[in-house]
Amino acid sequence: MSDDWNMAIDAPAPPNATQKPLAPALSASTGVEATVAGETRVIFGGCNYLGLAHHPRVIEALREAAGIYGISTGASRTTTGNTLAHEQLEERLARFFSAARPGHTVACTIDGLTANMAAFEALAERRTEAVIDERAHRSLVVAARAAGLQVNLYRHLDVGHAVELAERDPAGTVIATDTVFASTGHIADLASLVRSAPNDVGFLFDECHGVGVIGDGGRGVAIALGVTDDRVVITSTLAKAIGAHGGFVLATSDCIRRIRSTATAFVGTTPVSPALAAAATEAIDIIDQEPDRVRRLQDRASRLTAGVALYADARVPAGFAWHTPIAAVAFAPDDAMTRVRMRLTERGLSVPLVSYPGGPAPSYFRLSVTSEHTAEQVDQAIACFAEEADDR
Ligand SMILES: Cc1ncc(COP(=O)(O)O)c(C=O)c1O
Structure with a gap:
């Protein structure tokens, strides 16, 4: 060979x-x-962790929804591009996390990158600074800067350093990190981060490699560590363990309302194909059923x-x-x-x-x-x- x-x-x-x-x-x-x-x-590569990208039910859901809606909505969800497939996916995701995060809702985005953009856009209404792990996925840094936040990097996994940087202006700061680091599998100690940071600090945790992978039923690192309070915004992709394509933000309904009404990464884009939204919904059903x-x-x-x-x-x-x-x-x-x-x-x-x-x-x-x-x-x-x- x-x-x-x-x-x-x-x-x-x-x-x-x-x-x-x-x-x-x-x-x-x-x-x-x-x-x-x-x-x-x-x-032994890639991130199709649960094999769902190839699951016959996921593929069939995609085919069926393409037959119903076509491939593209051709417009933003705030004009003529909203479909039941998108709303059902958001409801299904909120239900997936609801036991640990009751009352928190979901906004779906085109991918994990735009989930970070939409989340930072909403957070930037009250915050001015993002304190980010130096080895975090680059989309966090790009998204924070695009939202107009000043970015300061903390040493990899160093909770003390993150807290020290956040203490300069707690109410103006969001601490952001990957929960599972894609290239090494390192896992951030979110519990210690949230416990040690001043009360006013906000958090954005990117669970692209945590959702579907870590914790009972694949609810992710934050829930596995009991980090579920209202200050924590979760972002993730639908393209890795979920096996489809797209992204989402899970947060308080107030934060999600702001994303849906003002975030360019949500309002100013054509959403993910309704066929992929239906495929993702089916994949989440499978995670719960199997x-x-x-x-x-x-x-x-x-x-x-x-x-x-x-x-x-x-x-x-x-x-x-x-x-x-x-x-x-x-x-x-x-x-x-x-x-x-x-x-x-x-x-x-x-x-x-x-x-x-x-x-x-x-x-x-x-x-x-x-x-x-x-x-x-x-x-x-x-x-x-x-x-x-x-x-x-
Ligand atoms: C940690 C992390 N965040 C964000 C993203 C972006 O997600 P997507 O590929 O859905 O845009 C990735 C994808 O590689 C990732 O690994």
């Missing part, structure tokens, strides 16, 4: 590249297996975590009971990484080699598992790393 597949899809940008190359185009994907140039590999899916993901995630524990860069709050399905692994020197790639290739596996800032090395393997990987497949990937460690 040639190594072109892995090399091509995983290759980091050359140092002098002005533009990050795209990965080679997939010609087919089942979520667990993907095909490039006629060659199919078991892939609780084993989240449990299976947790099983694979704990298997991965245990299997690479000796050489992965893992950071979770003390005593946290949930495992992240993401592991960041690096070996020095470079030829060790090459040997791991060869082992993966020989077994027909692919793990993206990424070069995001903030990882354990300039380039490292970002492994992710889904509920649809078998335990044996996870073990095979782990073995490629264990063999390298054994040979040292």
Whole structure:
């Protein structure tokens, strides 16, 4: 089996590249297996954590809604582009979180990026400053700046530093962070953050890698940690564990009303396709009806975590009971990484080699598992790393 597949899809940008190359185009994907140039590999990458992007009921819901509404509404939801599919999705999401966040409502956006934009636009009516984890997803920084907030970065996962920066003007400040960091699987200690910050501070937690993944029934890190008060605004995507496309903000009804009436990221855009809204609603039903899916993901995630524990860069709050399905692994020197790639290739596996800032090395393997990987497949990937460690 040639190594072109892995090399091509995983290759980091050359140092002098002005533009990050795209990965080679997939010609087919089942979520667990993907095909490039006629060659199919078991892939440990991406964020389709519950396999819902390929679920027959989700695909059927999309088809049916496309037949009813067409593909695009062709207009903003404030003019002629509102559909029952969008309203049903917002109601379904609010119900998904309602046990932990009663009375909180939802506004859907085009994606996770615009969810952050809409949330910061609403928060900027009362706040002037965003204090953001230095390794947070760049959409948080971009969205805060777009909303006119002054951005100050705190050291990664450093609650004390975040609080110190927020104390300068608590009533004017929003502390924002990813709950699960996409490239390393690190989990932010939201409970400690909320407990330690002054009462007037607001919070925006990006749960793009938490919803569907962490906590009972996949309600996310904030709910798993009991962080549910009115000061906390949650944003997330519908394109990862939910398996569809779109984004949403979960907050008090007052905050959601402001988003719906004034946020450009909501008012000034054509919403996500009604077909995708219906697909997302179906996916959330499946998460509730098939609780084993989240449990299976947790099983694979704990298997991965245990299997690479000796050489992965893992950071979770003390005593946290949930495992992240993401592991960041690096070996020095470079030829060790090459040997791991060869082992993966020989077994027909692919793990993206990424070069995001903030990882354990300039380039490292970002492994992710889904509920649809078998335990044996996870073990095979782990073995490629264990063999390298054994040979040292
Ligand atoms: C932490 C985080 N926030 C926001 C986003 C943006 O979400 P979307 O892809 O739906 O725009 C992503 C997507 O990669 C993400 O990982």
